[in-house]
Amino acid sequence: MTAITEFVDLDCHNRVAVLTVNHPPFNSLNHGVRKGLKEGVVAALGDAAISAIVITCAGQTFIAGSDTTEFTKPPQEPGLHEVLDLIEGSAKPVVAAINGSTALDTGLEITLACHYRVALKEARFGMLLAVKLGLLPGAGGTQRLPRVVGVELALQMIVSGAMISADEALRHGLIDAIVEGDITAAGVAFAEKVVTEHWPLRKTCDLEDKLDAARGKPEIFANFRQSVARQTRGFKAPEYCIRAVEAAVHLPFAQGLERERELFFELINSLESKAQRYLFRAEPKAAEIPDVPADTPAKEIHKAAVIGAGTMGGGIAMNFANVGIPVTVVEVAQEALDHGLGVIRKNYENTAARGRLTAQDVETRMGLITGTTDFNAVADADIIIEAVFEEMPVKKEVFAKLDTIAKPDAVLATNTSTLDVNEIAAATSRPESVIGTHFFSPANVMRLLENVRGAKSSPTTIATAMAMGQRIQKVPVLVGVCYGFVGNRMLHQRGKEAEKLLLEGALPHQVDKVLYDFGFPMGPFAMGDLAGLDVGWRIRKGRGEQSAIADRLCEMGRFGQKTGAGYYKYGTGRTAIPDPDVEKIIVDVSAQFGITRRLISDEEILQRLLYPMVNEGAKILEGKIAIRASDIDVIWVYGYGWPVYRGGPMFWADFAVGLKALRDRMLEYQEQLGGDHWQPTALLNELADQGKTFTGYHSTLSYEGLYGRRTLP
């Protein structure tokens, strides 16, 4: 076997040349692989003793996409198009021999340029990454895939990320045979057959049948657009992918490729794709904690316990059961326990009714959840998560009790959303084992987990909470102790300004529409109605705070959707209907405060809702409550529905608004409206003056730990 490059070997089996990509673990396509494939094909073409070429991969998977670290580097020759043209134009047949488990993205695009394809039974095929990164498969994928599998399936694979099995691939013509045993031997045998039986050089670019079937049927595209409209709202890439596939149908291959390239470059330079690629890197980055290195021992979780089977406790327990971890749920009274377990069962049964779980799955998961009123049952749990009432004396009592019962090395976590984790930790004799695990509601659905590091949380406690988050399929982000942590602290700024906008002249549906159009699933008032206005009301009362309009609605029993009325009225469904009664209340309250109502533009609404949030994010960075700006963005995307294609509030401030423009506008609002929250924080001023960004800031940040007691090496 000859190594052509570090990543590609060439081997000859009689008259068949075999090119084997060997770039573990995913055989991702990088410069060395492209170069190796090119040189291997050229060598095979120049060797008179060779009649066919097989392309395969070593290890567990065929090429599973591109090496994404190359995206930010200058392109290096040969480009992928050059390699694909060489393969497709080869005068000797080229067979892709696809080993399990996947041929993805550029891996699949390479196979499409081959004349024939065979695969192991376990292989799966898809175009997952391009659209996720705000791109389209730009190596001919949008032109070749519809020619091979037809327009409808190609759209599903390219736009919706549908994966297909080897059986389906065979049925749809994506592969020519399913083979068994050694993939190289099987590929060589297939290539021998092609040569012996004089099979034609089938070039994908020449295939027309499946395109013909879609010609003159614009409804195929119209229907598809409609079917994905909801989940792709605001994203640029899905529409561009569809346009590229339309080009495959309407243009000759070469022109279609050109169109694909044009669309690709437009996407790669778009802020939407930049935001998506930024978030793609930001999510794993959130797991990096400067003073808790990746090799910090984390405690294995064989058994978990949850205290409280209310709204949050039930959802948290489900997360453990969903991944096969037994979990004990403790309640004060049997009635509350029965109710909590009943809600969990109903949740699972609803999922089963939608076909996403089997009846057996429901029983298996319920079987992993043990309810009890006996606190001693948590004695063997590796992690105990408290989700009782949000009252400090109750939390302290629970933690003092846990301290006497839990194993010495158990992690003790609190789901508090507003209380001081340090004070809770101080109720135990082991504050180093205490940490906040702030789940979001519904806890079994929402991906975000803010892990709240206490002043004394040990590295192992932190590492365990982060690893647990990943194990239960959440996106854990480490934050520090402060009121509201990161997400709710910023949300609070938005909420305050939303109420002011109502007092000054806007109405709930106008404010909500601005944020919906920005890309949020809903605006602050619709969200308040969904969550229940009484929750905030109770918190405000506890803190001696007021919110004139919201308080008035609550006093009238308008708690939101659950009472059929809040900022909106609701019919039988969940559709929010603007309510003249609420408008009257708002106008009255404005008058009561002596405010002359005025027309407020959508632009002003957007700026006034989001700029104070960004400023608060800057304060959070200054106070080292978040490690880096991208962590704040991850929190907003996974916890609050910030539109992915806008990257998160800090990315958006950096690149969509610009920090200088944002700061200057804040100063104008400060002059116009007054209020401390319009005072740009020092970090914002500094970065704006220097033309720098939040997202670039963390790399220069001297990380001193959330309490100034740790220093970066």
Ligand SMILES: NC(=O)c1ccc[n+]([C@@H]2O[C@H](COP(=O)([O-])OP(=O)(O)OC[C@H]3O[C@@H](n4cnc5c(N)ncnc54)[C@H](O)[C@@H]3O)[C@@H](O)[C@H]2O)c1
């Ligand atoms: N609801 C949310 O949206 C949300 C979101 C994030 C965090 N949180 C936090 O999660 C915690 C729980 O909130 P929730 O909404 O689930 O409240 P909840 O009122 O729905 O449930 C609390 C449960 O705890 C039980 N309980 C009270 N004292 C107990 C004790 N000593 N031992 C055992 N069980 C006890 C109660 O019987 C009740 O079932 C609070 O700290 C809250 O701030 C709530």
